[in-house]
Every structure is written in structure tokens, then in C-alpha cells.
Amino acid sequence: MKLNPVVFREYDIRGVFEQDFDVDFAYQLGRTYVQYLIEKYAQPPFKVSVGHDARLSCPQIKKSLAQGLMDGGADVIFLGLVTSPMTYYSTFDLDVSGAIMITGSHNPPEFNGFKICLGKQTIFGEEIQALRKIMDRGVFAEGQGKETFHSIFPSYLSRYKKEFGTLKSFPFVLDCGNGAAGCIVKELFAQVGLNPEILFLKPDGTFPNHHPDPTVEKNLVALKEAVLKSKAVVGIGFDGDADRIGVIDHTGEMIYGDELMVIFSRAILKTTPGAKIIGDVKCSDRLFQDILERGGQPIMWKTGHSLIKEKIKVEKAPFGGEMSGHIFFADRNYGFDDALYAALRLCEILSQTGKTIPELLEGLPKSYNTPEIRIDTTEEKKQSIVDRLKQKYHLASASYKTNLIDGVRISFKNGWALARASNTQPVLVLRFESDTQEGLNKIESEINEVVNPLL
Secondary structure: OOOOHHHEOOOOEEEEEOOOEOHHHHHHHHHHHHHHHHHHHOOOOOEEEEEEOOOOOHHHHHHHHHHHHHHOOOEEEEEEEOOHHHHHHHHHHOOOOEEEEEOOOOOOOOEEEEEEEEOOEEOOOHHHHHHHHHHHHOOOOOOOOOEEEOOOHHHHHHHHHHHHOOOOOOOEEEEOOOOHHHHOHHHHHHOOOOOOEEEOOOOOOOOOOOOOOOOOHHHHHHHHHHHHHHOOOEEEEEOOOOOOEEEEEOOOOEEOHHHHHHHHHHHHHHHOOOOEEEEEOOOOHHHHHHHHHOOOEEEEEOOOHHHHHHHHHHHOOOEEEOOOOOEEEOOOOOOOEOHHHHHHHHHHHHHHHOOOHHHHOOOOOOOEEOOOEEEEOOHHHHHHHHHHHHHHHHHOOOOOEEEOOOOEEEEEOOEEEEEEEOOOOOEEEEEEEEOOHHHHHHHHHHHHHHHHHHO
């Protein structure tokens, strides 16, 4: 099949299986990755850990990918069905040169793809394009690697049992969404003394109960109902590969990713005064102001799990996150996004303080905002719309303060607007916020006057 070049995205490789890429591509990617390691390290032999999520296409993709790695001369350490964070964890726990996670993340069932680590770091940007160039060149190393299976579960469980010990139990609900979280979540929480109600535990790549994205409110209906029925303190949802978290408070209200970051950043700043904290461009002004008021150093950065991870490393920040529910701890953890770990950190705060989510957010100014608005369009249109907004608000007017680090974020007197092109789908992402409902309506209407005619 002819490869759709759009699969080489900003921070991973992803598309519709058997439409944008196929098993032959997975094989070629395996060969490409070994050649990439040679050009980076120049010292084979290599060991590469490989895991996959619950999607139905994963076994055949894994088989071809592993064969490509072995034909390039690398040894494959197969982790089986795991979360993306468990694959990341393997780069710290095992003697490997890198890792590849086969996952479609929060995308619909027909999607799949690859999150790729060089050493302990997830590659992005130019490094993703470097893989593409090697694949296009078609010159690969030859070898005869072998494959072994390794269970990462005992080490992963032991690591977090040691960190958290035993927490005081309280009623809460978890929603695995039939994603990869179901492979370990019950054991993980039980070993720290917690016994949550768990929804949709069994991994199932058809996602029969709801779409595996817990940052979209319509996907949290069952979780909300369970929280209210059981009078739980909190409800926590995970996406398809368990690197994104969604939260419902005890009243059934959805907590946005940046509000969750307020809770975590307040806790972090108590133990690490003056710390730098990273938030992506979709996060509320309230988050950055709250960090500043508590003596921290807020840094706004580009959206993307690999980009935030890299920024945390560069800035030596103990914590960061995204509106989309990717949460990164580098104070006690490794700096990668693990929704199960973030859930444990939230449970630790709730257990130790005895407070509810609204009580933990006390003092945060009220605002009127939209969730992340995702508009399906084309690859070409999503970028042209962002460019048009840049033209109007950044290039053609001195009346507005704009931030162009990722799309365009426009500051108004009483709020802000964001427009950016998604790096994972043909989607335009918008978000709006104001200190009044009237202001929110006005900002949203003004931006939509530009956007809607171009869709």
C-alpha cells in the first residue's frame, strides 16, 4: 500500500490501520529503528522493549514490528499488553537502548500507531522525521536478533508499593474504559491499601462501553453515575493506553486537566518552593496565576506529551501537565506521563487531607470557559484557519497580545482564545475563557466569525 506521510506526526507515528499504514510499514519501521539506533549510538547489539495496548490490530502489528527489529539485528524484549507508561518505565528498569509502544492512545478503534523512545526519552519533531528519512532511504542493517518475553508487572508494582506504602482508604471509582489500564489497575491500587469500584476493567479494543478519552465529558457518563450512586469522593478515568487522566468530583462535576494541575502544583510547591511548573497552551490563565501567587515559576509550553516531557527535563521542573490530561511528575517519579501514577498521587492527597476536590481548589477564581473544542476538518484546513487567525490578530493588529509557540493564543482584556492544529488528527482545536459569561460569549463569537467560513 502507499504510505500516507501524515502518519509521521509531531510526537509519534499514528494513523488508521490498513488505510494510512499496514503490517509491512510496521516491519519497515522495525528495520528503520535499528538503523536509527546505529546512527545515534553506533554500538550494536541493541535490546528494544516492545509493548502494545488492547487494540485488535496490535498483535499483527507487533509481529511485523518485532520481525523488522530482529532482522535489523536487535533483540526484542516483548512486554505484552501493557500501558504506554509501563513501556516507558521499562527503559528505566531494563537494560535497553530504547522502546516502542504500539498504541492508538485516545483515538477511535481503527487507529493505531507507535510511541518511540530513544534511551529513556520519547522522540518527537525532527527525530520523528529522521525515522522517515531513514525509511525513505531504504538502507538498513542486517542481523539476526531474538525475541524474549519479560513481565514488567512485578517491578512496576513493587516500585510504587515502595513509594506510596499504605494509604488510608476512602470510596472512589475508576473507569478503565476497556483500555490497557485494566491489565494492572486492580493490583496496583490494592497493594497501597485502596479498594476502588472499577468500571469496564477488561481490555477490549472495540471499546464497547464508551470511547476511551476521559477528557471528553460525554465519555464520563457511567463514571459520573457510579460516583453519585456510591457517594464516592472522586471518580477517575483513563484513556486507551493509560497516559491520560480524567476526573469527576464528588458532585459529579468534571474537573478539567488544568484544574487538576492546580491541585498537584499546590502540593508540589509546598515541598519544592519556587519550583518551575510547565503547562501547555490550552491551560487556563488561572493555573499560571495560581502558580505565581504561590511562589512558583509558571511556564507555558507547546502541547504534546513528548514536548512537555522534554521541557520538564530542560527546565528541571518537578511537575507539568496538559489540559488534555497528560500529567508529568519528575519530583518522585521519572518525568513521563502515567495516568495510573497521577491517580495514585491524587488519591494520596485526598487520603492525607480528607478534603474533597472543590475544597482542594478553594481560592481559585471563578471563570467561564469552554472545554477543549475539537472540530473535525482536513489536514490542510486546520492549518489554514490557524494561519488566518495569526494574520488577523498577530500580523495585522497591534491591539492584541498573542502567543505563537503552538498555534495562536490571543489575549483579550477579559479573557483569551486559543486555536491550534492537532498533531494527532485532522482536527482544529479551540478553547476560550473569560471572567464573565458575556465576555466568553463575545470572545467565542468573534473567533468563530473567522473560523466558520473556512471550515
